[in-house]
Amino acid sequence: MATPLDPHAAIVTEAGGAPDGKLTTADGQPLQKALARSSRAARRRAFFLVAPLLAFIVFTFVVPIGQLLYRSAHNDGFSANMPEISAWFAENPPGTTPDEAAFAALARDLLASAEERSIGTVGTRINYEVPGTRSLFTSTGRQVRRGIEPPYQQALLEIDEEWADAEIWAAMRGASTAYTDSFYLASVDRTRDIDGNITPVAEHRQVYVMLFLRTLWLSGLITALTFLLGFPVAHLLATLPMRKSNLLMILVLLPFWTSLLVRTSSWMVLLQQQGVVNDTLVWLGVIDSNGRLEMMYNQVGTIVAMTHILLPFMILPLYSVMRTINPAYVRAARSLGATSWTAFRRVYFPQTLPGLGAGALLVFILAVGYYITPALVGGSSGQLISNMIAEHMTGTLNWSMAAALAAILLAGVLILYWVYDRLVGIDNLKLG
Amino acid sequence: MKKTLITTTTLCTMAFGASAQEVNLLSWGGAYGNSHLEAYAKPFTEETGIAVNIADADNPATPIKAMVEAGNVTSDVASVEYADAVRLCDEGLLEEIDASALEAAEDGTAATDDYIEGGVTDCFVGTDVYSMVLVYNDEQFADAKPSAPADFFDLEAFPGKRTMRKGAKFNLELALMADGVPADEVYATLETPEGVDRAFAKLDSIKDEVVWWEAGAQPPQLLADGEVSMAYAFNGRIFDAVQQDDQPFEIIWDGQIYEMEGWVIPQGAPNMEEAMQFIAFSTAPANQARAAEFISYGPPRRSAAAMVGNIEGSEEPMGPNLPTSEENMTNALGSNLDFWVDYDSELNERFNAWLAG
Numbered sequence: 001m002a003t004p005l006d007p008h009a010a011i012v013t014e015a016g017g018a019p020d021g022k023l024t025t026a027d028g029q030p031l032q033k034a035l036a037r038s039s040r041a042a043r044r045r046a047f048f049l050v051a052p053l054l055a056f057i058v059f060t061f062v063v064p065i066g067q068l069l070y071r072s073a074h075n076d077g078f079s080a081n082m083p084e085i086s087a088w089f090a091e092n093p094p095g096t097t098p099d100e101a102a103f104a105a106l107a108r109d110l111l112a113s114a115e116e117r118s119i120g121t122v123g124t125r126i127n128y129e130v131p132g133t134r135s136l137f138t139s140t141g142r143q144v145r146r147g148i149e150p151p152y153q154q155a156l157l158e159i160d161e162e163w164a165d166a167e168i169w170a171a172m173r174g175a176s177t178a179y180t181d182s183f184y185l186a187s188v189d190r191t192r193d194i195d196g197n198i199t200p201v202a203e204h205r206q207v208y209v210m211l212f213l214r215t216l217w218l219s220g221l222i223t224a225l226t227f228l229l230g231f232p233v234a235h236l237l238a239t240l241p242m243r244k245s246n247l248l249m250i251l252v253l254l255p256f257w258t259s260l261l262v263r264t265s266s267w268m269v270l271l272q273q274q275g276v277v278n279d280t281l282v283w284l285g286v287i288d289s290n291g292r293l294e295m296m297y298n299q300v301g302t303i304v305a306m307t308h309i310l311l312p313f314m315i316l317p318l319y320s321v322m323r324t325i326n327p328a329y330v331r332a333a334r335s336l337g338a339t340s341w342t343a344f345r346r347v348y349f350p351q352t353l354p355g356l357g358a359g360a361l362l363v364f365i366l367a368v369g370y371y372i373t374p375a376l377v378g379g380s381s382g383q384l385i386s387n388m389i390a391e392h393m394t395g396t397l398n399w400s401m402a403a404a405l406a407a408i409l410l411a412g413v414l415i416l417y418w419v420y421d422r423l424v425g426i427d428n429l430k431l432g
Numbered sequence: 433m434k435k436t437l438i439t440t441t442t443l444c445t446m447a448f449g450a451s452a453q454e455v456n457l458l459s460w461g462g463a464y465g466n467s468h469l470e471a472y473a474k475p476f477t478e479e480t481g482i483a484v485n486i487a488d489a490d491n492p493a494t495p496i497k498a499m500v501e502a503g504n505v506t507s508d509v510a511s512v513e514y515a516d517a518v519r520l521c522d523e524g525l526l527e528e529i530d531a532s533a534l535e536a537a538e539d540g541t542a543a544t545d546d547y548i549e550g551g552v553t554d555c556f557v558g559t560d561v562y563s564m565v566l567v568y569n570d571e572q573f574a575d576a577k578p579s580a581p582a583d584f585f586d587l588e589a590f591p592g593k594r595t596m597r598k599g600a601k602f603n604l605e606l607a608l609m610a611d612g613v614p615a616d617e618v619y620a621t622l623e624t625p626e627g628v629d630r631a632f633a634k635l636d637s638i639k640d641e642v643v644w645w646e647a648g649a650q651p652p653q654l655l656a657d658g659e660v661s662m663a664y665a666f667n668g669r670i671f672d673a674v675q676q677d678d679q680p681f682e683i684i685w686d687g688q689i690y691e692m693e694g695w696v697i698p699q700g701a702p703n704m705e706e707a708m709q710f711i712a713f714s715t716a717p718a719n720q721a722r723a724a725e726f727i728s729y730g731p732p733r734r735s736a737a738a739m740v741g742n743i744e745g746s747e748e749p750m751g752p753n754l755p756t757s758e759e760n761m762t763n764a765l766g767s768n769l770d771f772w773v774d775y776d777s778e779l780n781e782r783f784n785a786w787l788a789g
Contacts, residue, residue, distance in 0.1 A: 116524060117522065117524025119522060120519060120521075120523045120524075121522075121523055127774070128777065129778075131774075131777055131781075132774050132775050133774070134774050135770055135773065135774045138522055138773075150546025165663055204782050205778075205781050205782060205784035205785055206785060207781065207784055207789075210789070211788060272657065273593070273659055274658045274659055274661050297643050297644075375646065378788040379453070379644065380639075380641065380788065381788070383787070383788060390782065391780075391784070395776050396776065396780060398777065432676075
């Protein structure tokens with residue numbers, strides 16, 4: 001029996017009696033308002049509960065990714081240190097031949113920059129666009145400090161004829177604003193020519209598109225391999241009696257818990273030409289000692305090691321889904337006359353799809369960003385785009401380039417995720 | 433604000449100046465850092481009474497940038513690679529060093545003339561020379577032994593895989609030398625597009641047989657495993673493997689490419705005067721020679737080379753193991769850092785494209 005304290009009961013009792021047809025609660029407030037207030041309170045409580053996690057995600061995830069995106073399009077190495085010539089570029093449209101005013105601005109900037117010793121930063125920025133120009137800036141800077149007389153055009157050209165090079169002026173124009181698309185263009189093997197049109201870079205410098213494609217292709221292949229290898233294992237784990245399957249599960253989990261570096265190095269011991277696999281094959285007489293197989297420092301090494309390392313990420317989601325599949329369904333299919341293949345194909349397999357989807361997405365995304373394993377066992381043909389990002393982070397110190405490559409990779413993964421959502425539906429994803 | 437700063441600094445200097453004379457040294461740790469401690473820091477303190485506090489970093493060039501940009505410089509002297517010194521100097525992160533304060537050689541030659549080329553620059557004073565050398569595993573070649581860069585590219589006479597550092601630097605120079613370009617023309621050749629093509633064509637001839645290394649510890653390991661028969665590696669690592677682990681590795685000094693490490697003073701170092709004193713002391717020929725007894729990196733001063741004694745704790749002379757020894761320098765190439773500062777990104781990009789293709 002309803003009491004006045006029970007709001008639901010109150011609504012029922014009051015509902016019919018409202019004169020203007022609006023529902024009110026027992027204390028006479030409009031129902032809509034009361035509901036909004038209570039759900040607001042619930043939302044606030046929920047927010048406070050997740051606030052620590054939210055703060056954590058913002059500081060460790062959103063902010064760094066934001067910085068990365070910012071850095072990929074923002075590089076003020078030139079514009080911040082060369083204000084006068086940057087102003088000249090802003091005033092004169094592309095295609096203007098640099099006049100005495102331009103050279104005078106350039107000379108004053110070079111002098112100021114050389115005295116502040118920021119000329120190295122300036123030269124490095126232009127060097128990204130026109131390789132081999134860093135020393136043009138540093139050496140000219142040194143000479144300008146010793147004194148330079150107008151007319152500046154003549155004076156600078158006397159120091160180095162390269163200052164007449166239209167390509168350098170085009171590069172300086174491109175760098176004269178802090179925001180630039182040149183790193184993204186370079187990431188897809190493109191550049192801007194003297195007139196500002198986008199053109200492919202020289203053939204021997206084209207590498208990134210090929211590496212992106214190779215990364216996608218190898219990641220896809222590795223995902224397929226983990227599926228082929230992991231599916232039967234997951235099935236076995238899910239159908240064996242608990243005692244036996246737990247033991248087998250340890251065999252899946254032990255390598256999963258072992259350091260990535262240890263597992264990669266173990267593969268090096270196994271796969272190298274003087275390694276365990278080759279030694280065994282020679283001992284068995286399968287191959288001749290001079291015909292040892294090359295299984296490492298190439299794509300084969302990358303594929304084998306990465307497939308092994310990523311296998312648990314496929315097995316575990318599959319297993320967790322398979323555990324919940326009722327064996328009675330397959331038995332029912334068989335009793336209705338299905339062959340074992342048909343029963344598998346039409347009854348069992350569709351039910352594993354959520355696990356497969358989760359596993360495939362996990363493995364693929366991890367593979368796309370893999371770095372240590374291809375670096376160690378990949379050789380030249382087994383390198384992925386992540387190795388190039390690392391090279392720019394630690395080797396060439398061109399962080400803008402690394403950020404642009406990483407941003408493209410991130411965008412690619414997000415697109416894939418979106419396609420997956422459209423085709424399979426992200427709600428069908430089951431991780432455990 | 434500035435006034436307060438000056439006042440407090442003066443007060444501090446007055447209060448501690450007399451008693452707390454010290455130099456804060458930023459070094460690398462390990463065997464190399466140990467050579468700094470034994471050969472430079474200890475005798476320096478003994479002679480001058482100035483304490484030397486040594487801190488280690490993976491690469492001292494990194495904290496320098498951070499310290500100067502944060503305006504809180506705590507190190508007075510740091511040991512960095514030549515390339516980093518050039519870069520940091522150009523970016524205004526280092527103090528300029530007065531070369532006239534360096535000690536002259538015993539025969540009176542001024543320090544700057546005593547140094548090998550490039551040993552003293554605006555912001556940098558060299559302390560030692562390391563080099564990239566060709567190495568072979570003696571057990572792999574019973575009869576004829578390789579002896580020159582050309583042999584490294586001769587797969588018929590000297591079969592087996594090679595290992596080279598992953599990157600354009602050193603490899604292009606080696607390829608040109610192997611192709612018959614004299615050491616002193618290597619960089620002039622590399623500045624022309626034809627020269628670069630020529631170097632890559634030479635590398636092409638062994639591309640399929642090369643394992644590319646990225647960490648200095650890899651080449652001795654690959655040689656010891658028998659995975660490769662020849663390597664192109666840092667001489668110090670190879671020397672260590674031979675000394676410590678009795679590995680049968682032989683170094684080919686012909687065509688070695690040497691490069692320097694040395695002292696820099698971070699911009700705004702607190703004890704500038706003592707730092708300069710320390711630099712002058714440690715780069716004196718006798719102390720340079722002493723340091724080379726601890727690690728197989730050669731003194732960059734000509735007059736110091738002759739003074740190097742035995743390997744520390746052994747009866748064997750260190751001299752023949754140093755990149756800078758007269759007999760090892762016959763066909764040596766000094767790494768041209770200005771060239772690499774300029775062309776590094778272009779040639780590495782091309783190298784990566786070549787490697788991936």
